[in-house]
Amino acid sequence: MARTWIYLALLTAVSSPYLYDRYLVGSDLFSNRPGALQPFNHFKQHEVKFQNRIRNCEDVVLAEAQGLAILSCDPGRDRWNTVMGTFATEKGVPEGGLWLYDYLSANIGDEQALQPLHLRGFKTADFHPLGLDWEADNSMLYVSNHARTGPEILVFSGNLRNGYVDFFMKFKNDLVHAPNSIHSIGNGRLFITNDHHVTAASSPLLAQLETYSGVPGGSVVYADLNSYARTAAKLVARVPFANGVTMLNATTLAVASSSKPGVYFFDVDRQFNLTAKGYMRAPAGVDNLSVDGNGKLLMAGHPFVPALTKVAKQRPGCVPGSEKEEEKSACECGAPSWAAEWSEEGGLKELYKGYEFCSSTTLVRDTKRGVGMMSGLYERGLLVFKE
Numbered sequence: 001m002a003r004t005w006i007y008l009a010l011l012t013a014v015s016s017p018y019l020y021d022r023y024l025v026g027s028d029l030f031s032n033r034p035g036a037l038q039p040f041n042h043f044k045q046h047e048v049k050f051q052n053r054i055r056n057c058e059d060v061v062l063a064e065a066q067g068l069a070i071l072s073c074d075p076g077r078d079r080w081n082t083v084m085g086t087f088a089t090e091k092g093v094p095e096g097g098l099w100l101y102d103y104l105s106a107n108i109g110d111e112q113a114l115q116p117l118h119l120r121g122f123k124t125a126d127f128h129p130l131g132l133d134w135e136a137d138n139s140m141l142y143v144s145n146h147a148r149t150g151p152e153i154l155v156f157s158g159n160l161r162n163g164y165v166d167f168f169m170k171f172k173n174d175l176v177h178a179p180n181s182i183h184s185i186g187n188g189r190l191f192i193t194n195d196h197h198v199t200a201a202s203s204p205l206l207a208q209l210e211t212y213s214g215v216p217g218g219s220v221v222y223a224d225l226n227s228y229a230r231t232a233a234k235l236v237a238r239v240p241f242a243n244g245v246t247m248l249n250a251t252t253l254a255v256a257s258s259s260k261p262g263v264y265f266f267d268v269d270r271q272f273n274l275t276a277k278g279y280m281r282a283p284a285g286v287d288n289l290s291v292d293g294n295g296k297l298l299m300a301g302h303p304f305v306p307a308l309t310k311v312a313k314q315r316p317g318c319v320p321g322s323e324k325e326e327e328k329s330a331c332e333c334g335a336p337s338w339a340a341e342w343s344e345e346g347g348l349k350e351l352y353k354g355y356e357f358c359s360s361t362t363l364v365r366d367t368k369r370g371v372g373m374m375s376g377l378y379e380r381g382l383l384v385f386k387e
Contacts, residue, residue: 025214032336043372051381055379057074058072058074067366070132076128085204088316095125097127100114103373116163117165119156126147126149131179131181140157141157179192185272191222193218193219193244193245195258197210212259241258241285244362248265257286258286261286262279285302285305287301287362288361299339300374316330333359337360337376339351340363373385
């Protein structure tokens with residue numbers, strides 16, 4: 001009997017941190033449930049632009065020197081979303097695309113400021129972009145493509161002001177099996193997150209279990225695209241539902257977690273290995289990350305994940321512009337958005353929470369010009385704000 005009590009005590013001691021973590025996640029979900037979520041908006045001026053031109057834009061990166069934002073958008077995400085487990089290909093899957101928003105010269109309301117970014121030399125009907133990054137020093141663009149034939153990292157080069165980039169190469173590696181977000185550290189060297197260990201395509205049940213249990217199945221991979229050897233990539237960290245990734249400063253990598261809501265911080269050594277150095281909890285599942293000109297970590301995400309899951313499940317029936325009630329209702333988006341900034345000195349400061357803009361994924365900000373943007377996974381348009 002005494003031994004049984006000892007085992008129970010040990011089990012309680014070991015499981016208590018995990019159970020407390022799941023309690024905090026549940027508590028935040030309860031606070032943000034429909035009817036309980038308290039909206040707020042820190043932005044001084046904002047507008048949802050281009051609603052009739054773009055939708056399902058997952059990622060945004062700024063090329064600040066040119067005053068351009070690069071958008072990763074995919075209408076086909078309604079029927080093909082490898083992260084959310086949507087594989088409804090029977091009625092066809094529209095192709096995705098990249099867009100350029102010229103926020104430097106645009107006035108709010110200027111539709112001509114948004115133009116497609118042409119991918120010269122890249123021909124496919126299987127383009128489904130997710131995360132991306134722009135390497136300004138070498139004018140290189142990296143895109144995570146969740147193609148139906150398998151995931152890959154696409155590389156383009158060129159002057160964005162020309163309105164096109166040239167296809168350079170594609171990168172595939174067994175370690176990069178579920179690429180979500182990309183961060184370039186220069187000269188073809190990347191940190192890439194895999195959001196899951198078990199993908200929804202291989203096992204929907206196990207993928208959901210991995211998501212909601214908060215186990216560290218996601219990963220961070222370092223890849224050197226200059227090397228064609230098997231050592232071109234190496235696994236450097238495990239993170240639950242690893243999502244956005246960015247360098248916070250010269251030696252610290254930040255990685256978002258969507259299932260253990262918050263951000264993990266890692267020291268980066270000269271061989272690009274990672275050592276855990278801390279964790280910041282957030283009241284929402286964090287999606288993508290960026291760093292502004294003042295060194296603040298910006299994040300967007302999902303305060304009530306069940307609503308996002310509901311949107312993903314109904315979206316295959318969406319037919320934009322349809323007069324049929326069933327097809328119109330399938331296009332609705334009722335997943336709230338959330339955005340925040342963080343610094344070591346000031347801690348976490350929430351900037352936005354509400355339903356006006358749906359399913360937020362990325363927040364970026366040009367501090368010199370006082371303008372920023374937020375994208376939405378299943379939303380139409382782009383939220384543009386001024387501070």
